Amino acid sequence: MRPHLLLPLLLLSACDRPQAPVASAAPAPAPVLPGPVPAPNPDEILSSVIRINTTQQSWDQAEPWQKNTPGKRRALGAIVGNSLVLTTAEMAVDATLIELESPDGKRLATAKTMAVDYEANLALLGLASESDAKFFEGTKPLEIAAPPKPGDLVDILQVEENGTPLITSGGIQSIDVVSNFLPGQFFLTYEVKASMQSAASSFSLPVLRDGKLAGILSSYDAKDQISDVTATDLVARFVKEGADGDYAGFPSLGISISRTEDPNFRLFLKLPDDGGGLYVSKVRAGGAADKAGLKKGDVILTIDGHDIDRLGYFKDPHYGRLYWSHLVRGAKASGDKVGLTVQRDGKPLEIAAVLDRRDEADQLVPGYSFGKAPSFLVKGGLIFQELTRPLLESFGNEWQSRAPLNLLDVFENPEKYESRGRRIVFLSNVIPTPATVGYEPLQSMIVTKVNGKDIKDMKTLVEAFKTPAADGLHSIEFDEEKFHVYLDESVSDTVDKQLLQRGLPRLSRAED
Known part of the structure; x- marks a missing residue:
């Protein structure tokens, strides 16, 4: 995931592109453009936009029983339908609270996500409670613009903290298929040259053309003065399909x-x-x-x-x-x-x-798991987790070379492991306890069997630990040369109780 995007901070958002030279629609010469100027019809524009405030809290991949420190984001969304606001999916990621605010700050309402596409980086928000129905009184949804071409001018809309709307005109330098949120997810994007200034902080912004919605700004590089804008075509399709509450998503060929x-x-x-x-x-x-x-x-x-x-x-x-x-x-x-x-x-x-939509939840190694708590099991001090891309990314910026090779092989060649089950479960770490003496160095080992039962996901692992052998020992078999570990049930059960007493909120979580 690229760095957090918060205008007006300097953002160097390097978009992943298809593995080919830059050969998009021919770049058009852009004129020297002024910075933000007051909107020509402020009242009309302000009736079509809404501030969005979100509180977001993701799960800790290293300690999956707890969450990371919460953070806040603020954006300017576009009203696109009956009580519907369009923004980026990044505003809805792991959100514990989404609040809508009128541009003048006088009206507030709690919102919920009506439709979201993390791959295309788009989200539709609506009111969380019918009691707030008056919030949208006096507003006017934006129409969707005709798709622009290279060289056309568009207007990036900002609203200052005092409620003053500002317009920054920019020329579309190029149009390409790029990835601007999730790696490997490529969608049509306009690259707009615009000299934006520190007019108002916002995580994303509406982009207009002739007073109509032409796209959503998803990133801004202050050094090169280049903005990435999700294309009109994608916005139009997302709004149309998401407004009815039955969003199927953009398809893939596979x-x-x-x-x-x-x-x-x-x-x-x-x-x-x-x-x-x-x-x-x-x-x-x-x-x-x-x-x-x-x-x-x-x-x-x-x-x-x-x-x-x-x-x-x-x-x-x-x-x-x-x-x-x-x-x-x-x-x-x-x-x-x-x-x-x-x-x-x-x-x-x-x-x-x-064409069909690939459901990320059906993948052996999910590429993202926003809004879902990670599955895990702590047994006697042994910590088991399901393999996901976010977990691999927790190894740092160079995770593709720093993460364990056996786990990277699963990620890069899932077809070799798909016959094993729905997920890959592995021993991620070991808490030193009386039950794990001698096992402390073990980590990143893929589990194949527990007590003779095949492990297909976290749910089957939890079930397998319920029936130890007659001698009271749990037998854990790993992928690495059929390596076995034995865990005493009585000792591990005592350890589990002590871990809960010492503050561990729970010992397991398995997706239904």
């Missing part, structure tokens, strides 16, 4: 790809010198591509009739050159069909795939 610019690789794949194509290096089991019959080794030549070049780009009629994933994750909804022309064994083949 593949990993490799570029084909290497001449020797193209020769091996029997691809012509003057053509394009993307090599399918992995097909996720049960995904849309897998169900449609796409296979590892296929080369994607076209998507819905758009030629895909060897770097993964296509020519969009409105935006120009874009990365291929927009044809799936931006231009389509769950349930839509996408047509693929692929080359298999040197011959062309037509494939139609029905």
Whole structure:
């Protein structure tokens, strides 16, 4: 996750991009623009925006029975429908309290999340109580603007603490498919050149075009004066699908790809010198591509009739050159069909795939778990956890090289472990107790069996510990060369009671 974003602090938000050179819609020359200026129609603009204040508290990955210190965020949201406010998903992440505030600070109301897409970084907020229905009286929802093009001007809206609205005009320098919140999640984004100043602190801001909503600002680099703005297309689809309370989310195809610019690789794949194509290096089991019959080794030549070049780009009629994933994750909804022309064994083949949404909770190693308490078990001082990406990230900024190799292998090659169960459970740490004497150095070891029972997730682990062997010993088997650990039930039970007496709030949590 990128650093917290709080205007007007200096933000160096490096967006992860597809593995290809920067080859988005051609950058447009941007004029020298002034800084914030008073809004031309302040009353009209203020009736369409709402301040958002959130208190957020995430779970401690190292000690999953407790939470981290709470923090606060403040943003400016856009009213987009009947008592609905649009903002970034980062404002809803692990929120314990969401409060709406009128721009003049005179009205307050508690809010709840109506729809959220962490991957696209968008959220819709609504009133938590019907008793606050008058909060939106006198407000006017913003219409969605027509999608802009490179070189067009947009207006970034800020509201000072005294309620004065300010407009900063900026030119769209480029349009690309980037990741600006969750790593590996790429969505259509405008890069806007705008000289913003310390007018008002805000975690995200509405972006307007001709008085209509054109996007949501998700990051700002004060040094280069570049803002990342979630594209109009994504905002329009999210608002439309999320407003009815039945949000399905942006779909995925379920593949990993490799570029084909290497001449020797193209020769091996029997691809012509003057053509394009993307090599399918992995097909996720049960995904849309897998169900449609796409296979590892296929080369994607076209998507819905758009030629895909060897770097993964296509020519969009409105935006120009874009990365291929927009044809799936931006231009389509769950349930839509996408047509693929692929080359298999040197011959062309037509494939139609029905797109679906990948539920992160169904993944062997979830990439995020916002709003969910981590599963764990403390038994006699042995601490067991389920493997997730946030847990791996707790090893620090260089977690991809610092985290244990066996756990990284699961994260990078989940298909090797999916037959084992729904989650990977491992021994994360050991509290020195009378029950764990000699086991203190053990950590990061994947559990395969307890008392002869296969461990498929935390729930099965908790159940397995309920039935020790006849001799009163628990047998724990690990992945590492069938290594065994034995735990005395009577001693560990005494230790567990002492841990609770000494302040541990609970010994286990297993997801239903």
